[in-house]
Amino acid sequence: MAADGNASQLVGIVTLLGAAVIGVPLFKRLGLGAVLGYLAAGLAIGPFGMALVTDAQTIIHVAELGVVMFLFVIGLEMKPSHLWGLRGQIFGLGSMQVGLCALLLTAVGMAFGFSWQVAFVSGAGFVLTSTAIVMQVLAERGDIHAPHGQRMVSILLFEDLLIVPLLAIVAFLAPAQASDNAVAPLLQRAGLALLSLAALVGAGLWLLNPMFRLLAKSKAREVMTAAALLVVLGAALLMELGGLSMAMGAFVAGVLLSESSFRHQLEADIEPFRGLLLGLFFLGVGMALNLQVVGQHWPLIVAGVLALMATKAACIYLVARLTRSPHRVALDRAILMAQGGEFAFVLFSEALKLQVISAEVHANMTAIVVLSMALTPLVVSMHKRWARGDALQLDGVEAPEDLRGTVLVIGFGRVGQIASQGPLARGVQLSIIDNDPDTIRAAALYGFKVYYGDGARPDILRAAGAHHAQAILVCVDDKQAASRIVQNVRRECPRVQLISRAFDREQALELVRSDADHVVRETFESAMQMGRLTLQAIGVDDDEASGVMDEVRRRDAERFALETAGGLFAGRALVLGNIEHIPPPQHDKPAQ
Known part of the structure; x- marks a missing residue:
């Protein structure tokens, strides 16, 4: 009797799984979505359909x-x-x-x-x-x-x-x-x-x-x-x-x-x-x-x-x-x-x-x-x-599909355009996506092939070749979007090198905590250069001015490292301006 009861329960489980496996892909293929596939499958096998499962x-x-x-x-x-x-x-x-x-x-x-x-x-x-x-x-x-x-x-x-x-x-x-x-x-x-x-x-x-x-x-x-x-x-x-x-x-x-x-x-x-x-x-x-x-x-x-x-x-x-x-x-x-x-x-x-x-x-x-x-x-x-x-008016704009670039650039505004110059100069194959059709059309006038897509969506990341890229550059100018993209990239592609633009120090800390490999504060280096020029303008010689600003950079890096949760992220290199600072010696990280 117990064996019969177990078999009956197993039949019900197999029926539910089978209905989902058949119904959902079929409805998604028809463009009707997974939810409607589940609902239709449930109706088909339920007590008012084929009555294969009755305890709804x-x-x-x-x-x-x-x-x-x-x-x-x-x-x-x-x-x-x-x-x-x-x-x-x-x-x-x-x-x-x-x-x-x-x-x-x-x-x-x-x-x-x-x-x-x-x-x-x-x-x-x-x-x-x-x-x-x-x-x-x-x-x-x-x-x-x-x-x-x-x-x-x-x-x-x-x-x-x-x-x-x-x-x-x-x-x-x-x-x-x-x-x-x-x-x-x-x-x-x-x-x-x-x-x-x-x-x-x-x-x-x-x-x-x-x-x-x-x-x-x-x-x-x-x-x-x-x-x-x-x-x-x-x-x-x-x-x-x-x-x-x-x-x-x-x-x-x-x-x-x-x-x-x-x-x-x-x-x-x-x-x-x-x-x-x-x-x-x-x-x-x-x-x-x-x-x-x-x-x-x-x-x-x-x-x-x-x-x-x-x-x-x-x-x-x-x-x-x-x-x-x-x-x-x-x-x-x-x-x-x-x-x-x-x-x-x-x-x-x-x-x-x-x-x-x-x-x-x-x-x-x-x-x-x-x-x-x-x-x-x-x-x-x-x-x-x-x-x-x-x-949206998407005339002349293409969505990404199975791209295979060595570097994926997300966002092709001012920062993305400049950041891509280095890889392009070395002949590196780029995949570029942006969610602004006007930006995409403007880039096409200068010979850049940019695809339309929201980098915060996992399906777009996959279509844009995130899993095949060696490095991903997040260059969008929306703070919340950048944070979502970094989190999704790290979840979808845990081993890729992830370099992200940060609006300010607060966002830089947030991006580091989301496991970005490198974070670049967009105003940091320009402000450092202005400080160096100011010292020179008041009579400080070049070597001393450079030394003073290097000390400012070092102290900023130390403060930043202390703020990143006491060394939890010591395995990541943080880009502060245009130099790399390696945080203090690595401690044991909690299981991820």
Whole structure:
């Protein structure tokens, strides 16, 4: 009997994996994206398709850990200072969008003939956008760290924080006989939530880094992987016990570890689990689409999907335009965030338990949310094709494809043009990419072949030949873009020589901490030359002036080395001006 049970479980696992292996490549080949491939595969093998796998809710519950791990990885890339800088977007933009959408979606529900209580719960559930779908699409496009991507991430974070207040509102809306036990512990829930959050922050500040340093000394890679999973799942469990979102707990844990020297190791350890579980989540959502309910109430469900998605999209577009986003960005946000999300299932289940909504409304709204999630990747793909001609004028501009240059230059403005002269003089083969079509066309007039691409995207790096290059020059004039590029290059190509331009000392320190081999401060050498000329102008002879400036250079290099985390990066040579300074003797580096 036990053998039969094990075989049955193994059949289910093989079926899930087989559906993903077949469905995802097929849909990506059709240009429809991985998310829609997972959803379609789940629908095909689920209880309302071929019925090869029947327990969709269990799969969704387990696979929600994929969303949790995704938020942990995003948190690792957001330092507390950066998150603090987003506070206006999180609470300002987030509350504006959520408040207006909730009001309009409630009005849509009342227009369908429901009471205001049922309409509010249905609308509030649909307000909660799918973190999994939005983050997956942003990751595929490489837009998570772009300004418009950061705004969407901020709104998603605010929506994750809303789940507890919304559950409290549902308890107040419940009939007296159902709400007696629900309203009483509201203060207790709020206190427990704050206590859980405080415990997580305390552990992140004082326990996690010492724990990883201790484990790194054991040099057991599997233990580090286990510790990474422990941190993610432990943070998620703590937040769930406190009544908050599991994904929010993982995100906070990631932010607390974002400045840790173990950040890249943690991200590498989590990545395989994140991708697999996130795919499993989308499979489960596809399986959960109840075709019987859709068949019985299809006019209401189809009308509900169209009305709610159109209203939410219009509201998001309006808020984006009111906050001065350009039309293209506002339309992209509206299309990408117009669906309901996974937290709607939690809200609807609680409302059903407290008799705020009926079982029929629960089934219909669940189907509406699942259909909206399934439609989103398709709508995004269609919009991408239709809007391709409006995004940028790319006449005469080519994207990179399987380049093989010895040196890859990212950014071909003033710095990139000058920095490339040395390699060109030695006959070195260059690959050059830039994300400004005008720069590319101007360079072509002088005989330079520059390809169009964003160096912050891993797929563009691969197409531009980053894995084949001996050296990569990061010459972009955007501080945040340069930091993202350096981090992606180091993650994708750990052995390549990485030379990056830095705007100032602060950014130079950040780039060194991201493992750039050489960092050049763009104003340093010109300022040193001006200092030398000043000494000569007041009568100091050439040799003495050179000696004074060399001493200034030496002291600056020493201060810089001390600031780079006490010698953690001593294995890297840092270019300060046009000379190399080798930091103090190398110490044992923590396991990476």
